[in-house]
Amino acid sequence: MTVFMNIINKEIPADIIYEDDICMAFLDVNPSAPTHVLLIPKKPIKKLSDASPDDQAILGHLMVKVGEITRKLGCEDAFRIVINNGKDAQQTVFHLHLHILADRPFHWPPG
Numbered sequence: 369m370t371v372f373m374n375i376i377n378k379e380i381p382a383d384i385i386y387e388d389d390i391c392m393a394f395l396d397v398n399p400s401a402p403t404h405v406l407l408i409p410k411k412p413i414k415k416l417s418d419a420s421p422d423d424q425a426i427l428g429h430l431m432v433k434v435g436e437i438t439r440k441l442g443c444e445d446a447f448r449i450v451i452n453n454g455k456d457a458q459q460t461v462f463h464l465h466l467h468i469l470a471d472r473p474f475h476w477p478p479g
């Protein structure tokens with residue numbers, strides 16, 4: 369079990385900005401941008417490449433919530449979504465999460 373399950377279960381605190389039956393969004397404790405939200409499914413899918421066809425509705429739900437959350441934060445016109453998949457891609461918490469980053473300049477290609 370990861371720390372994100374503890375956050376879902378309200379066993380450790382987090383600045384929760386959105387929650388429903390399927391997902392939760394909260395501020396990253398070590399932000400990489402002035403706005404840095406983590407959006408996670410409540411189902412503990414370890415990483416994106418572990419998602420199965422049964423998870424299609426969950427993944428779609430997360431994508432739709434990105435728009436809702438960024439509108440709420442006022443950054444809907446300029447944000448970046450990052451999903452680190454696997455240790456060598458810098459994933460450190462093995463519970464699928466979308467990083468929503470905003471309110472700073474972005475460059476391409478990403479690092």
Ligand code: 5GP
Pocket residue numbers: 371382383394395396397398399406451452458459460461462
């Ligand atoms: P990853 O490197 O796996 O893509 O991202 C994990 C993210 O989770 C990191 O940005 C890290 O700062 C964040 N994080 C790790 N532990 C906690 C925690 O206990 N609370 C919150 N809010 N964020 C966490």
